[in-house]
Amino acid sequence: MPLFLEISKHNPESCPLVNEKVRKLNVDLMAKWDELSKKYNIKTVGMWASLSEHLMVAVYDAPNYEALVKVSMEPEVMNWGCYSTTEIRQVLTGEEAVKMMT
Numbered sequence: 001m002p003l004f005l006e007i008s009k010h011n012p013e014s015c016p017l018v019n020e021k022v023r024k025l026n027v028d029l030m031a032k033w034d035e036l037s038k039k040y041n042i043k044t045v046g047m048w049a050s051l052s053e054h055l056m057v058a059v060y061d062a063p064n065y066e067a068l069v070k071v072s073m074e075p076e077v078m079n080w081g082c083y084s085t086t087e088i089r090q091v092l093t094g095e096e097a098v099k100m101m102t
Contacts (some may be wrong), residue, residue, distance in 0.1 A: 003045065005091045006058045014083035014100040015054055022083050029076040036074055040077055056084075065090065 010016075016023040037044060044101070045059040054089055062068055071077055 001043075001061045001063050002065075003042075003091050003093065004062055004065070005058045005089045006056075006060065006068075006071070006086060007089075008056045008058075008084045008086045010054050010084045012054060017051070019083075025076075025079045025083070029080045032074075036071055036077070040071045042067055042071060058061045 010022075014022050016026045025094070027060065034042075038043075039065050043061040045061055047056065047058040049056045060068065072081065072086075
């Protein structure tokens with residue numbers, strides 16, 4: 001399956017570390033993420049956060065971009081999206097990129 005890179009940012013006022021409402025939205029989403037990801041056949045490869053930049057980066061293994069769009073329409077994900085801006089890009093592994101060059 002293809003890999004997708006998700007880059008999400010929020011402003012300091014919306015940081016879940018200091019904003020109780022946003023923290024609850026994050027907790028609700030994480031509690032439901034396993035169920036949602038299974039529904040759309042999405043595997044989380046990894047997730048990282050840069051706290052000082054209010055930035056979150058995740059890599060997903062998904063059947064296609066449409067699966068990520070569909071999961072983004074789920075209520076818990078839509079709530080999370082109300083305070084974050086998100087970019088999603090299809091990416092290759094280093095090995096895949098080298099294969100294309102040779």
